[in-house]
Amino acid sequence: MERKRVAIIGAGVSGLAAVKACLEEGLEPTCFEQSEEIGGLWHYTDDGRQKQGASMYKSLISNVSREMSCFSDFPFDKHTPPYPSHTQFHQYLQQYCNRFDLRKYITFNTQVVKVQRAEGSVEGEWVVHTADAGTDGTESRQHMFHAIMVCSGTYHQPHMPSFAGLENYQGTVTHSQSYRTPDRFRGKTVVVIGAGNSAGDIAAEVGLTASKVYLSMRDGVWIFPRLTRSARPLDLSISRALLNVPEFVTRNYLKMLSRSHINQVNYGLDRTKDPFTHGFMVNDEIAFRLASGKVLAKPDIAEFTRTGVKFVDGSNVDADEVIFATGYDVSFPFLDSDIHPSELHVYQELYKLVFPVHMKKHTLAVIGEIRNRGGASPVVELQARWAAQVFQGITQLPDHHTMLEHVRRDRQYRDSRFGPNKLPVVDLRYTDDIARDIGVKPSFWRLVFRDPSLAFLTYFGPAFPVHYRLEGRHSWSGAAEYAKTALFNTYSATRAGRVQTRSSSQLKVNSLITVLLVCLMVAVLAVIVMIKI
Incomplete structure (x- = not known):
């Protein structure tokens, strides 16, 4: 055939x-x-x-x-x-x-x-x-x-929003697509338009060499760091258990996390929209550029002039270059x-x-x-x-x-x-x-009787991609072992050359704790069901 x-x-x-x-x-x-x-x-x-x-x-x-x-x-x-x-x-x-x-x-x-x-x-x-x-x-x-x-x-296709007077502006206009290094911006005044990751990265980096960088945004921005406390990657907080957390709790937590990284009001970033529904910026350096005055947050652009831009708050800036970090179509x-x-x-x-x-x-x-x-x-x-x-x-x-x-x-x-x-x-x-x-979603209840610790990690731990190879078509024989060590392996390149492995005793203790927690969870669920009945 x-x-x-x-x-x-x-x-x-x-x-x-x-x-x-x-x-x-x-x-x-x-x-x-x-x-x-x-x-x-x-x-x-x-x-x-x-x-x-x-x-x-x-x-x-x-x-x-x-x-x-x-x-x-x-x-x-x-x-x-x-x-x-x-x-x-x-x-x-x-x-x-x-x-x-x-x-x-x-x-x-x-x-x-x-x-x-x-x-x-x-x-x-x-x-x-x-x-x-x-x-x-x-x-x-x-x-x-x-x-x-x-x-x-x-x-x-680079997305270039239209602004009144842009055709009369005599400075240089580029899109973030063409940005490579900050070298050519040395000593210049630069306006970066956008509130996404690229806008934050470029503004922070150009701020190292430029005389001044203005970051223009329509409605401020929520900024999150890559790392949480103890330098743990923030995205390792994503788990299946959190899908059952009430949405208002998640919303408030995200706001609190962003504000603990940088106070929006103090740096002109205040946003009326919710980070949970309207996106955010992931950046570790822009906060210090703002604090050091190398980057200044500004509102949306009202119009371009021959020598620069006029913002909706009435302020004017003469700019040598304008970078549109406004995404793609x-x-x-x-x-x-x-x-x-x-x-x-x-x-x-x-x-x-x-x-x-x-x-x-x-x-x-x-x-x-x-x-x-x-x-x-x-x-x-x-x-x-x-x-x-x-x-x-x-x-x-x-x-x-x-x-x-x-x-x-x-x-x-x-x-x-x-x-x-x-x-x-x-x-x-x-x-x-x-x-x-396609039959590859990890099942907590199927896993819990086969491997309680794996079941617990799959549901309560970070939602690693390897979970989609635990069962079903084209499963990976090494998936279970890797799923248990993925969090530990995150730092395999940063441990100063020390060879560290989890001992069998550690694994046994972790498995025992997992079993106890699973039993506790089952008991709680049983009580809830009985109360409803």
């Missing part, structure tokens, strides 16, 4: 996960990558990735810790620090690619010009037109595929709008943010068109595993009406919980939902 051929567009994090997922399910993947290397935006070059979406700046450090940003069955090397640099993350992707022999399925320096339905197709086949990267695409080649995974990411120029529209809120037409609901044959999946409150790798990996199983007929999607109803409810939920966004915000609830659909 002929193996189903799957075209994968892009060899970044999503594309690599898609290639591996296809191989796991017996599909035949062909990945088209327009650059000469894997990694997508994690592939740093000094001149940037011209016409290829977002680019890294030279000093970038991941905002997500290594154990929360790895693939589920491939941990980071033990020499990687808790927060890897872009170079270390790209090396990790290369190691992943080599470990699972993915490179031979990737066609480099090839751009996808057009994707269209195969004429007369009854099984949902596709024709993919490709051309050499950097050409106008007129001399294209055609390929036939049974299915498509769009893995080109969300960072396509989603764009799929190779897809016709009737297949997947490239416009705001396109996710409204995607069932669980992956499958276009209007298709009769679900042979196209969009991977990674999300904004995650954490690492992207675990999310796109689950999406790719799900898509591969659907393509192979292992997992079935519900009927059209059910999917439409889910999309409607999902949109209402996300808008109420996270606020309106260009891209859907996802969290642990989303990944667990996809994992449930």
Whole structure:
């Protein structure tokens, strides 16, 4: 029987996960990558990735810790620090690619010009037109595929908001896409526009060399550090147990955590919107730049003048350069709008943010068109595993009406919980939902009788990606052992060369404590049930 051929567009994090997922399910993947290397935006070059979406700046450090940003069955090397640099993350992707022999399925320096339905197709086949990267695409080649995974990411066209008078401004205007180092800003006055992670990183770094940096934001910002007390990665606080905590408790905790890092009112950052629903900035350095006066927070820009900007509070600033750190617009120029529209809120037409609901044959999946409150790798990996199983007929999607109803409810939920966004915000609830659909969501009650300590860690400990390899299809034999040591391994590269391992006695004590806690929890649940009865 002929193996189903799957075209994968892009060899970044999503594309690599898609290639591996296809191989796991017996599909035949062909990945088209327009650059000469894997990694997508994690592939740093000094001149940037011209016409290829977002680019890294030279000093970038991941905002997500290594154990929360790895693939589920491939941990980071033990020499990687808790927060890897872009170079270390790209090396990790290369190691992943080599470990699972993915490179031979990737066609480099090839751009996808057009994707269209195969004429007369009854099984949902596709024709993919490709051309050499950097050409106008007129001399294209055609390929036939049974299915498509769009893995080109969300960072396509730089988003440049319009401001009155911008065309008259005589200074230099750039987008964060072209930012690499702060050297050329030495002694200059710079305005950075934006309130996201890139805006904070760039403002803090440019503040080291510039004469003055003004950080302009429409409505302030909540700022969180990467590390909590004792320098523990903040994202290790994400656990399944917290999903049952009342939302108002979580909201107030996030506000308290942000204010303990930096008092917003004192530094002009006061925000009326909630950090739980409207995003935040992760940055460890911007607070000191603000405190030292190198960076000054300002409100939104009212208009540009010939020599600078005027803010909505009436103040004026003469500026040599303006950097728009205002994100990117989603764009799929190779897809016709009737297949997947490239416009705001396109996710409204995607069932669980992956499958276009209007298709009769679900042979196209969009991977990674999300904004995650954490690492992207675990999310796109689950999406790719799900898509591969659907393509192979292992997992079935519900009927059209059910999917439409889910999309409607999902949109209402996300808008109420996270606020309106260009891209859907996802969290642990989303990944667990996809994992449930493909039978890999860790079950506390199944684990508790087999391995109580593992069950306790899976539910009450950090929600590590490795949990999605504990059971179900393509489980990893080393998943249980690694899940128990992942927290300890977070600091394997930072212990000053000391070789430390958990002794058997420590493990026994921890297991005993876990068993007692589980028993206590079961007893509490039993009492609650009895009271309700």
